[in-house]
Amino acid sequence: MSLPTAHLPPHLSLLAALADAALKAGEVILRIRAEGLTVNAKADQSPVTAADLAAEELLRGELARILPGVPVIAEEAVSQGKGEAPSRTFLLVDPLDGTREFVGSSGEFTVNIGLVENGVPTHGIVLGPAVGKLYAGAVTGTASAAFAAGPVADPSSWSPIHCRPMPERGxxxxxxxxxxxxxxxxxxxxxxxxxxxxxxxxxxxxxxxxxxxxxxxxxxxxxxxxxxxxxxxxxxxxxxxxxxxxxxxxxxxxxxxxxxxxxxxxxxxx
Known part of the structure; x- marks a missing residue:
């Protein structure tokens, strides 16, 4: 899809591109889920499916286009001993967080993309493809913004969100x-x-x-x-x-x- 990012500040333009990548991965995950699942076990006995692997492969290609040269530390590659080395700026990717929820009846699984700069996460996408939830947030310099949205990658349609003050009781x-x-x-x-x-x-x-x-x-x-x-x-x-x-x-x-x-x-x- 063509994203309307030309008028956006850089941190929102990057968020839109990362959200688009996550949405594409979510489509792959839902398609494979609908076709039927075979669950295998990794070396640590945690579950892995074809959806984990396919989503990660797609995300690697998308992220290489969005942020060329930025290392991608992704769960399945690391589990196979193929992880890239992090640098001052790198991406942390979980192509399918909540595999147990994915293989069960719950739709509470996500695609997670985090950008880390100088040791601190600055951009984050959390997509729940089965529940139609997209969260996006970025902190760059003096600018910060967090959003909740439906499954769209256009920030002009996103709704701003904020944490509430932490109470002592209740x-x-x-x-x-x-x-x-x-x-x-x-x-x-x-x-x-x-x-x-x-x-x-x-x-x-x-x-x-x-x-x-x-x-x-x-x-x-x-x-x-x-x-x-x-x-x-x-x-x-x-x-x-x-x-x-x-x-x-x-x-x-x-x-x-x-x-x-x-x-x-x-x-x-x-």
Missing amino acids: IVAVASRSHPDPGTEALLAELDIAERISCGSALKFGLVAEGRADIYPRLGTVCEWDVAAGHALVRAAGGSVRRPDGTPLPYGRTAESYRVTGFVARGAAT
Whole structure:
């Protein structure tokens, strides 16, 4: 498709292009899902399908065109020992976040694209192709913007979103549907939780970014491509994503196999 980006500032033009790439990957995923699935196991016993592989291949081609020369750190390539080395600017891609939701009955799976610059996620796309949700956010210099939209890549039709101020009481928390862990449960037990929402994949970041939830803690181990897109989105919406101890969340850690040993996404500081 031809994107109307000529009149847009650079950060929105790039967001539109990244959103278009994600939407193309989402179409591939839904087509393969409709045709029937064969689920295989990777070396770590996590599930992988033809949709994961096809979406990642498509995204690699699209991202090479959008940001030529920028390394792409993508889940399936890394699992096969083919990951590129990160540089000061690189992309983190999860072509199908929430494979368990994908192979089950839930539509709560996403395509995640995060751009990291100087160690900080600056642009993020989180697409839920089966639920028709597209989140996009960017933070560049003094400009920041976060959006929720239907499945379109035209920012002129997107609706701005913002985190709400983080309350001390009556907190709305969002947590993983498929991956509960004791650390997360212990953290939530210390808070005055008024409502708890269970949700799959990176859609949880979207709930914080649009002010429907105040906090999303995950103290179990995930990978950088699970987090970067949502991190950029929440930042752009006025919130934060940090380690459980409050320190910045690092990226590009090849020596740790891109493992993230916990994070907490929060709404806007009061």
